[in-house]
Amino acid sequence: MISKTTIDQVYEAARVEEVIGDFVQLKKSGSNFKGLSPFTDERTPSFMVSPVKQIWKDFSSGKGGNVVAFLMEHEHFTYPEAIRYLAKKYNIEIDEIEQTSEEKEQANEKESMYLVSEYAQKYFEKTLWDTEPGKAIGLTYFKERGFTDETIKKFGLGYSLDEWEAFTQTALNEGYQLEFLEKTGLTIVKEQTAGDTKRFDRFKGRVMFPIHSMSGRVLGFGGRILTNDKKAAKYLNSPENDIYHKSKVLYGIYYAKQAIAKEDNCFLVEGYTDVIQMVQRGVENVVASSGTALTPEQIRLINRLTKNITVLFDGDAAGLRASLRGIDLILEQGMNVKVCTFPEGEDPDSFSKSNTYEDLVLYLEENAKDFIQFKTSLLVKEAANDPIKRADTIRDIVNSISKIPDRIQKEVYIQECAKIMQISEEVLYNTLAQINKKEVNEASKKIRQEQKVFEVVKNDPLVEKVDVQYELERKIIEMLLLYGNQKQKFEDLVLKENEEGELVLEPEIVEAKVYEKVYLDLQEDEIELSNEQFKSIYYKLIESLNEKEDFSVNTFLSGLNQEMVSEVSSILMEEEQYVLHDWERREIYPKEKQLGVAQLVGETILTLRCNLIKNRIRKLQEKTQDQHDDNSEILEEIMNYLQLNKLLNAKLNRVLS
Incomplete structure (x- = not known):
């Protein structure tokens, strides 16, 4: 706790x-x-x-x-x-209470899987440093790769003993459940013919690379075998599960995220050791796709931090063509992509190990080619003097250009392609138009289908209209959050009879805090908020504003449940949506709310009163239709409400039909 x-x-x-x-x-x-x-x-x-x-x-x-x-x-x-x-x-000391076995059992499923994964990472790391096999086999391997103690500890690298259930048994003894050891894939459980189960460690005899989320949570593992067992895979990853989806994870993103944002560029490599070696050499803005084909989800992870990706390929050109699909995916996401290949026989790991930081950075700067230069040089070599292959190459390049959302970039790349491939821009534009036409036709078909659905919704009498009461109650919460403690001069309306005997609203100026004015007005009219969520937030707000002179939204939010926090943030940030549209650039200047807080509060309360009166009149009218007896009293009440409604709307400068 x-x-x-x-x-x-x-x-x-x-x-x-x-x-x-x-x-x-x-x-x-x-x-x-x-x-x-x-x-x-x-x-x-x-x-x-x-x-x-x-x-x-x-x-x-x-x-x-x-x-x-x-x-x-x-x-x-x-x-x-x-x-x-x-x-x-933020380096704040916190009292950690060790979880009991009972508490571990009560944790929800996903949380239990996270707990098991984090325990496993600590276990494998401890095994690496504190056991003889760990030091002799695992640590020796990492040292041979050129990793320092500091680097090994930074990435939380570890070792899994070459025993059938060393990890599983230790975890069970510590109170972790077999169910979650199996669900994370750390333990493999097999049913035996006699009804018994056999269990063993998935990563038996492997050096361990923990895979972290962007916030540093352990999601899964990559394990490398160190023996020459031809039946066993060289690298083995955790299986897909509720917390680990390899298509949505990038190895090293936790360590690289700040450097990526700072450098405004991300180096993308293939393997774990590529990342570790480059980081050790000083290039920290690097992540790996962990041997899987690049996915849109992985690209979007990078896209949150930078618009620029530099893909680093090994000197071996065998897998380059397959990797080109990843480049098209990056372009599709509206990102800028460069490609850098290493000399024959080198990869990011070996090259970083054998070069200084300065040489590595200089090489990356000088050899990173724009994707179109890289793709053309690669495909032109393959096409050689074959005109059909050359035509296919050009079509392939134009297809990549078609993926780019930005029209100016498209045009620049068409010009570049025409120059490199020695072909007219007109031909390339025509090819691009054909590709775009096909995409437009497919998009139009989709839009027509969506429009049919919209027509059904549009004509549906059950579709809800704007809930005026909801919007007004929401506005009251917003005013209390933004201006609750502000003192304002309000114009109160008092119902009086003039010399002619007519009812009129006379203004009176009162000074009060916004929350006091709202609370007293609603209490005077015996108005309660109808939305349960708003009602709860409203009373918590009034209480907090009444008790604390230095009311702050942040402190107030810390005392709410997550559902209320989400609601409050939606209310407070609604106006920011219009900032996204940059109205002022279009010479449209929205009026700022704080310029007329008293007027805003007054008009909102008045509008709420009018809406409640209108609802009351509607209910009374329904009552007259249901009753067959004398309706004179009800009709008189309706007339009084209509008169009051007319006065309130006149004050709001509204004309009633």
């Missing part, structure tokens, strides 16, 4: 823009920051972070909240884990 004092310290120290900046490339946008959504696939930023309010909002997925909510959404942390992560980041 973490004490409230520690939690308060964490909330006070944590800066939402710093924490999210570790996962998403943020750019300044007025008083806020914006970036690409980490939850959806997009090319135009719709993710906003407010350092002033200490909250974030993702307009593409609808998610939002404070710094803890981000970690819970993005990294699937539990609340205590998010607090622990932030405490570690």
Whole structure:
């Protein structure tokens, strides 16, 4: 259990823009920051972070909240884990209570899998450093690769004993359940004919490379065998499971994320040792696809941090053509891609090991080619003097260019291709147009199908209209959050009878804090918020504003559950959505709310009253239709409400039909 004092310290120290900046490339946008959504696939930023309010909002997925909510959404942390992560980041001391076997059993499934994976990483690391086989076999191998003690410890490398169930038995003795050892793939369980089960360690006799998420959680492992067993795979990865999806993970991203954002470039390699050796040499903005074909999800991970990728290929050209598909995927995501190949017989690991940092950086700078130069030089060699192959090569290159979303970039690359391939730009443009036409036709077909669905929805009488009551209650919460403690002069309306005997609303000026004005007005009219979520937030807000002179949204959010945090952040960040559209560049200047807080509060309360009166009139009218007796009293009540509604709407400058 973490004490409230520690939690308060964490909330006070944590800066939402710093924490999210570790996962998403943020750019300044007025008083806020914006970036690409980490939850959806997009090319135009719709993710906003407010350092002033200490909250974030993702307009593409609808998610939002404070710094803890981000970690819970993005990294699937539990609340205590998010607090622990932030405490570690900001060097805040936290009392860790060792989990009992009972507590481990009560943890949810995903969390149990994370716990097992993190325990396994510590176990393999300890085995490497503290056992004779670990030191003699595992440590010797890493030293032979040229890794220093510091590097081995940084990446949490380890060793799994060459015994059938050394790890499994130790984990079970520590209270970890076989169910989760099996689900993470660390233990293989096989049913025997007699009904018994046989279990053994998946990574028996291998050096271990833990695979981390962007926040540093252990998701799975890569294990390399050190014997010459031809039946066993050289590298073995954790199987796909609830926490490890290899198509969505990049090896080294946890260590590289800050360097990638700082350098505004990411080096993409194939293997674990390529990453480790380059980082040890001083080039830290490097990640690996871990031997799998590059996927859109992996590219999007990089896209959050930079728009620039440099793909590093081994000197062996055998697999280069297959790797070109990955380049097309990168272009499709709207990113800039360069390619660098190493000399024959060299790879990023060996080249980094045998060169100084300066030589490595210079080589990468001088040999990184634009993708089109690289692709043309590679394919032209293959085509040689064969005109059919040459035509296919040109078509292949134009097809890659068609993937680029930016029209100016497309044109530049067409010109470059025409020059290199010695072919007219007109022919290339025609080929590009044919490819685009096919894509447009497919897109049009999809749009027509969507329009049919829309027509059905449009004509559906059951489709809900705007809920006025909901919007007004939401506005009240927003006003309390933004201006609750501000003192304002309000124009109160008092119902009086004039000399002619007519009812009129006379203004009276009163000075009060916004939250006091809202609370008293709603109490006077006996108005209760109808939305249960808003009602809970409303009473918590009134209580907090009444008790704390130095009310802050961040402190208020720390006392809410995650559902409420998400709702509050959505309310507070709604106006930021319009900042994304950059209206001022188009000479449209939205009025700022704080310029007329008193008017905003007054008009919102008045509109809420009008809406409630309108609903009351509707109910009374329904009552007259149901009753067959004398309706005179009900009709009189309706007339009174209509008169009051007319007065309130006149004050709001609205004309009633």
